[in-house]
Amino acid sequence: MSVMARRPLVRWVVPGAVLAAVVGAGVVASTQAGASPDLPPRTAAQLLVDVYTARLDGASGTVVERADLGLPALPDAIAGAGSSTDLNSLITGSHTLRVWYSGPDKARVALLGATGESDLIRNGQDLWIWSSSGNTAQHTKLGGAAQNKTLPVDPSQLPVSPQQAADMILSALNPTTSVSLGPTTTVAGRGAYQLVVAPKDTRSLVERVTIAVDAQKRVPTQVQVFAKGSGTPAFKIGFDQVNFTRPDASRFQFTPPPGTKVNEADQDQNKAPGQGPNTLPALPSGKDQKQLPAQPSGQDKTMVVGTGWTSVLVARLPEAAAAPGGKPSTGAPASALGDLGPLLNNLPTVSGSWGSGRLLQARLFSVLITDDGRILIGPVSGQQLATVAGDPAAALK
Amino acid sequence: MSAVETAIAPAGPAAATAVVKPPAFSTRFFRSELWLIFGRRRNWIGLAVLAVVPIVLTVAVKVSPPGGDGGGGEAGSFVSQITNNGLFVALVALLFEMPLFLPIAIAAISGDAIAGEANLGTLRYVLSVPVDRTRLLLVKLAAQAVFALAATLLVAGVGALLGLAVFGSGPVVTLAGTTIGFGAGLWRLLLVCAYLTVCLIGFGAIGLFASSLTEQPIGATIAVMLLCFASEIMDAIDQLSAIHRYLPTHYWLSFVELMRDPVDFGRLVPGLLSALAYLAIFGSAAWARLSSRDVTS
Numbered sequence: 001m002s003v004m005a006r007r008p009l010v011r012w013v014v015p016g017a018v019l020a021a022v023v024g025a026g027v028v029a030s031t032q033a034g035a036s037p038d039l040p041p042r043t044a045a046q047l048l049v050d051v052y053t054a055r056l057d058g059a060s061g062t063v064v065e066r067a068d069l070g071l072p073a074l075p076d077a078i079a080g081a082g083s084s085t086d087l088n089s090l091i092t093g094s095h096t097l098r099v100w101y102s103g104p105d106k107a108r109v110a111l112l113g114a115t116g117e118s119d120l121i122r123n124g125q126d127l128w129i130w131s132s133s134g135n136t137a138q139h140t141k142l143g144g145a146a147q148n149k150t151l152p153v154d155p156s157q158l159p160v161s162p163q164q165a166a167d168m169i170l171s172a173l174n175p176t177t178s179v180s181l182g183p184t185t186t187v188a189g190r191g192a193y194q195l196v197v198a199p200k201d202t203r204s205l206v207e208r209v210t211i212a213v214d215a216q217k218r219v220p221t222q223v224q225v226f227a228k229g230s231g232t233p234a235f236k237i238g239f240d241q242v243n244f245t246r247p248d249a250s251r252f253q254f255t256p257p258p259g260t261k262v263n264e265a266d267q268d269q270n271k272a273p274g275q276g277p278n279t280l281p282a283l284p285s286g287k288d289q290k291q292l293p294a295q296p297s298g299q300d301k302t303m304v305v306g307t308g309w310t311s312v313l314v315a316r317l318p319e320a321a322a323a324p325g326g327k328p329s330t331g332a333p334a335s336a337l338g339d340l341g342p343l344l345n346n347l348p349t350v351s352g353s354w355g356s357g358r359l360l361q362a363r364l365f366s367v368l369i370t371d372d373g374r375i376l377i378g379p380v381s382g383q384q385l386a387t388v389a390g391d392p393a394a395a396l397k
Numbered sequence: 398m399s400a401v402e403t404a405i406a407p408a409g410p411a412a413a414t415a416v417v418k419p420p421a422f423s424t425r426f427f428r429s430e431l432w433l434i435f436g437r438r439r440n441w442i443g444l445a446v447l448a449v450v451p452i453v454l455t456v457a458v459k460v461s462p463p464g465g466d467g468g469g470g471e472a473g474s475f476v477s478q479i480t481n482n483g484l485f486v487a488l489v490a491l492l493f494e495m496p497l498f499l500p501i502a503i504a505a506i507s508g509d510a511i512a513g514e515a516n517l518g519t520l521r522y523v524l525s526v527p528v529d530r531t532r533l534l535l536v537k538l539a540a541q542a543v544f545a546l547a548a549t550l551l552v553a554g555v556g557a558l559l560g561l562a563v564f565g566s567g568p569v570v571t572l573a574g575t576t577i578g579f580g581a582g583l584w585r586l587l588l589v590c591a592y593l594t595v596c597l598i599g600f601g602a603i604g605l606f607a608s609s610l611t612e613q614p615i616g617a618t619i620a621v622m623l624l625c626f627a628s629e630i631m632d633a634i635d636q637l638s639a640i641h642r643y644l645p646t647h648y649w650l651s652f653v654e655l656m657r658d659p660v661d662f663g664r665l666v667p668g669l670l671s672a673l674a675y676l677a678i679f680g681s682a683a684w685a686r687l688s689s690r691d692v693t694s
Contacts, residue, residue, distance in 0.1 A: 008689025015682035022674045062661070093635070098661065110573060115492065115653050116474035117572045130574040132474040137574065241663065251659075257570040259481050 036184045037191040039215050044181045047195055048169045050218035051211075058102040058246025059219075061188065065237040066094040070227075070363035096240070100247040108252055123252040130254065137256045138263045176200055176308030182210055187222045188239040191215040199309030204228075205364055205379045206309055217244050227363040234363040305394050312378030312385060314394040317369070344369060350382060354390040426528060430540040434506060435547075443502050447548055450498060451490035451556030454479075455563050458486070474572055475656075482567045483560025484582050488589065488656065490556040491549070495593060495649050499548060500625045503597045506544050507604025508618030510537040511687065515612040521692050530688045537605060538598075538680060545597035549590045557586065571658035585660075589652045592665060596649050599672030600625070602679040603645065609686040642667065645675055 042050075100108040109120045119130040127140040173179055182194035192215055198208040205228050212222035222238025256262050301316040347358040350368065357370035359382045368376040368385045374396060376385050388394055434440055458479045475492060478485040514520035523533060569582030577585075603624065607617040628646040631637050641647050648668030654661060 011685040011689050012682075015678060015685050018677045018681045022678060062664075094638070098657075110657070112657075114650060117657065119573055132572045132574065133477075135474075135477040254574060255576075257481075257574055257576050258568065259478075259570075260574070 032189075033186060035186045037186060037215075039184050039191050039193060042181075042193055044179050044195060045170060047181070047193055047213050047218075048179065051195075051213055051220060052169065054218040056101065056217070056219050056244075058100075059242060059244050060100040060247045060251075061098070061242030062240040063097040063099055063237060064094065064240045065097065066233070067235050068232070068363070069234055069365075070361075100251045102246050102249070102252065106249070106252045108247075119254075121252060121254045123254065126254070128254045128256075130256075134261075135259065136261045136263065137254075138265055139256075140265045173197075184215075185212055185222075187212045187214070188242045190221070190242070192221055201308060201310050203380055203384055204309035205366070205381060212238065225364060230363065301396060303394060303396060305388050305391055306378070310378065310380050310384070312376055312380065312388045312394070314374055314376050314388070314396060316396050317373045317375055350386050352386050352390050354386075354395075357389070359385070426532070427536050427539060430536050431543060434540055434544050440506070440544075443505060444548065444551055447494065447498055447502060447552050448555045450494050451486050451552060451559060454490055454493070454556070455486050455559045459563055478570055479560065480564055482569055482582070483562065483564040484557050484566070484569060484579075484586060486560030486564070487553040487556030487586055490552050491589060491593060491652070492650070494552055495652075496629055496646070499545075499552070499593070499597060500600060500646075501622060502548050503541070503545055503601045504604050504618045504621040504625065507541050507601040508608050508616075508621055509614040510541065510605050511608040511683075512611050512617045513608070513614040515692070516614055524692055531684060534605070534680070534684050534687055538602065538676075541601040541605065542594070542598045545601060546590070546594045549593045549597070553586055553590050557583075572653070572656050573658040575658040577658065585655050589655050592652045592655065592668065593649070595669055595672045599675035600645055602676040602683070606679040606683040606686065609683045609690065642671070645671070647671065 096112045098110040098112060105122065105124050107120075107122045111118045111120075113133070116132040118132070119128070121128040121130070122142075125142045127142055129138040129140075131137075170179065176199060178198050178200055180196045180198075182196040185192050185194050192212040195211045195213060196208055197211065199206055207226045207228045207230070209226070210222075210224045211220050213219070214221045221242060223236070224233035224238075225235040226232075227234040303314045305312045305314060344358050347360050349356055350359045351357070355371050357368050357374075360367040360369075361382045365377060365379045366382045366385045368382065368389055370376070370389060374389070374394070376389055376394065378385060378388070380388075458476070462480050463476050475485050475489045479489060511520065514523060524530065566579055568576040569579060569585075570576055600621075604617065604621040607620045608614065611617050625646060628644040632641055632644050632647050648671050651665060651668045654664045
């Protein structure tokens with residue numbers, strides 16, 4: 001009789017065991033993601049050579065990008081009208097992309113939204129940007145010059161021996177950057193080495209950048225950027241799943257479906273960030289970090305102060321938008337800064353001998369917008385930025 | 398009471414075999430359960446409400462076609478395709494109904510499954526037939542699954558037929574901007590229905606467990622609905638992203654993956670596993686509860 005009385009409770013062992021099994025399977029699956037496999041030893045210099053000489057014939061997979069830059073919440077008008085599939089929305093939150101790559105002139109990136117997607121398709125000289133939510137497509141015919149630029153490394157300039165390459169890379173990095181080998185890791189279920197790149201200048205907000213290099217294919221499969229004093233990456237992009245077979249050529253053909261609004265764009269007008277041909281292969285690349293100051297140096301109104309990991313970009317704002325301290329500019333040209341007016345007024349004010357301005361302090365970089373219409377951006381603290389603002393070189397006179 | 402009840406229960410099947418030898422496998426109980434679900438007028442009305450959504454949608458899009466910029470918010474991708482191909486009425490209807498109408502229907506059926514019988518006083522008659530409690534549970538789950546499939550197919554079917562009649566059939570444009578044939582599009586719509594059915598079966602298991610806890614069917618239904626809404630609200634809060642993948646509703650809208658090109662079936666696996674996990678956990682919990690419960694009514 002007592003056994004009978006106890007039996008009802010014994011039955012609850014079954015759902016308990018099922019729950020434990022489900023949770024256990026989940027835990028096992030998640031611990032495998034970052035496991036450190038045993039890989040043949042390889043030095044940092046060898047890995048650098050590997051990355052620079054590896055030829056990626058083709059790949060496809062899923063890329064997960066996560067940005068936690070510590071930015072204030074952006075108004076919808078700037079963050080892409082709240083649409084999760086806007087190609088400019090990558091600066092905040094987590095995103096999933098599907099990528100297909102088959103050489104520098106054939107690539108396709110699909111940014112997956114909850115119920116839509118945006119695709120960027122490069123096939124030879126054709127560049128298509130498709131948005132499912134608007135049922136729109138933008139077509140750009142790329143010139144011959146742009147095609148060359150997409151090659152990350154010009155093959156003719158490659159050093160003849162791997163050792164020479166390692167020496168070249170290390171000597172180029174050495175003054176500002178230390179390169180070391182991190183623990184091995186697992187990315188997309190594949191064993192990978194990890195390169196740890198850290199600035200030698202401690203004033204930089206970037207503490208270190210880790211680049212996972214696939215043990216077999218020797219291409220970067222994950223990049224993590226850590227801000228100073230933080231254990232979780234401020235920015236992370238890497239393969240969730242990857243397949244190194246060359247995708248079918250038909251994957252890169254795009255014909256606008258019937259009923260689509262097609263915009264024909266000239267190459268010159270296509271300078272929006274994230275849409276230029278340079279950024280097209282959105283594969284994780286170890287060279288991403290240095291893009292910040294590199295781009296607009298051709299113009300008169302910009303200036304790079306400092307070097308390496310503490311270089312600060314100084315630029316002059318368009319006249320109409322340059323009223324951060326006062327009212328939100330009403331007559332601003334279609335620039336995003338016009339909409340940023342109210343946001344700027346919530347930012348703390350800093351001042352110095354150079355005047356005063358508003359400071360935006362994010363985890364990896366700071367932005368200072370001065371009352372005299374300059375904008376300073378750099379991977380340094382706000383204090384450092386204010387010092388640079390007083391630098392005569394940054395006056396842009 | 399518990400001691401008495403459990404003491405009698407094992408004697409049941411033994412006595413039954415002595416009197417009438419039941420066939421090894423009979424669908425009679427299952428058929429009567431289906432009749433119970435599909436024969437009730439309130440369930441007809443529920444199904445009719447489900448079918449109204451694609452009808453309203455068709456009328457709305459016909460009267461005012463979507464502008465060039467989509468404008469349909471999250472559903473914009475599909476809404477802008479409706480005028481090209483009527484099949485998309487079915488997809489948009491499923492997209493609209495999945496967060497609210499379909500779970501309500503499943504919650505009503507599953508909440509009623511055991512508590513309803515207990516409330517009407519028929520549960521003890523069923524058990525004294527005798528029907529093994531495990532079999533009772535399996536039959537209830539199976540009938541629920543049939544209802545989930547029927548509800549999903551009803552929404553999709555009404556949407557597709559009406560959409561094709563009003564807007565005609567053209568090429569099916571995937572989310573990636575590529576075009577697939579009509580047959581392939583129809584096949585994908587069926588796969589969408591199958592995926593959503595699995596999701597709803599997992600959700601229904603929670604309802605069955607809630608139903609085994611009480612004798613008030615409406616209580617079980619409301620409890621499961623609250624759980625569904627709470628899960629959807631938590632899913633929308635970014636700060637809770639760490640627990641999102643454990644929420645029962647988190648993967649429901651992943652059926653959209655089936656409209657990408659090429660379809661990455663791997664991205665449907667988490668949703669299917671999540672539904673199966675909920676089915677296993679709450680199905681076994683309902684079994685533990687029902688088989689140890691005193692049935693007094």
